[in-house]
Amino acid sequence: MQAHRPMDSVRFIHRVLRTMLNGMEQTAANADYANDQQVGAIAGQFQGVNMMLGEHIKQEDELIFPSLEKRVREVIPSYSADHTQDRELLTKMGGLLADLPKTPAAQRGALGKQAYRTAVVINCTSDHHMQKEEAIVYPLINKHVGDDEQWAIIRQLYARLPVQMFPMAMPGMMRLLDQEEREEQVRDFMKAMTPETFKAAIAHAPKGMSPAEWSDLQRRIPELGRV
Numbered sequence: 001m002q003a004h005r006p007m008d009s010v011r012f013i014h015r016v017l018r019t020m021l022n023g024m025e026q027t028a029a030n031a032d033y034a035n036d037q038q039v040g041a042i043a044g045q046f047q048g049v050n051m052m053l054g055e056h057i058k059q060e061d062e063l064i065f066p067s068l069e070k071r072v073r074e075v076i077p078s079y080s081a082d083h084t085q086d087r088e089l090l091t092k093m094g095g096l097l098a099d100l101p102k103t104p105a106a107q108r109g110a111l112g113k114q115a116y117r118t119a120v121v122i123n124c125t126s127d128h129h130m131q132k133e134e135a136i137v138y139p140l141i142n143k144h145v146g147d148d149e150q151w152a153i154i155r156q157l158y159a160r161l162p163v164q165m166f167p168m169a170m171p172g173m174m175r176l177l178d179q180e181e182r183e184e185q186v187r188d189f190m191k192a193m194t195p196e197t198f199k200a201a202i203a204h205a206p207k208g209m210s211p212a213e214w215s216d217l218q219r220r221i222p223e224l225g226r227v
């Protein structure tokens, strides 16, 4: 078994993002754009995607990628360019979803098609981008950046996380992990978050698993019983 590295947990964030993007694409594919409630449902999912993907891109650009770029040149620019395209797509999707309710229901056909196409493009390009990061960028980071520097980055990253993200992100992430992965992720949180941030984050974890799984996690990580 390969040793656990601090930056490995990024694959869990990618898993959450993939699930959210697939969900938004599916809703956008099946929506009746003349129906305000259904447009509102896509807008709700988009809000989550925009917050999570936007934050993840920012973390990679500002905290994670510079650690590799100062050692290995010419890898990161292509990934930063993908991020720029992602930001543009998110802005475009936000604009379309804001315009839809302001347009008479009978005239929403073209806007609805554009919103659906944009959801597909964001999903496909992000999935491809994350696959490349997992195959190329993160293995290079593990090769060139030591654990101490990786933990320092993760600590900064958690310190900057918007607290309003926890009620949605924590249960969402826990739901997508098995018990071993949950234990790995919670131990990483505990190690890299301040006690206050950890307390705020972990409060939302039980909503993402069964009571029996939460008890099992508390048995695996006895400190959980004391937060």
Ligand SMILES: [Fe+2]
Binding pocket: 057, 060, 079, 083, 129, 133
């Ligand atoms: Fe990225």
Ligand SMILES: [Fe+2]
Binding pocket: 014, 056, 060, 130, 133
């Ligand atoms: Fe990423």
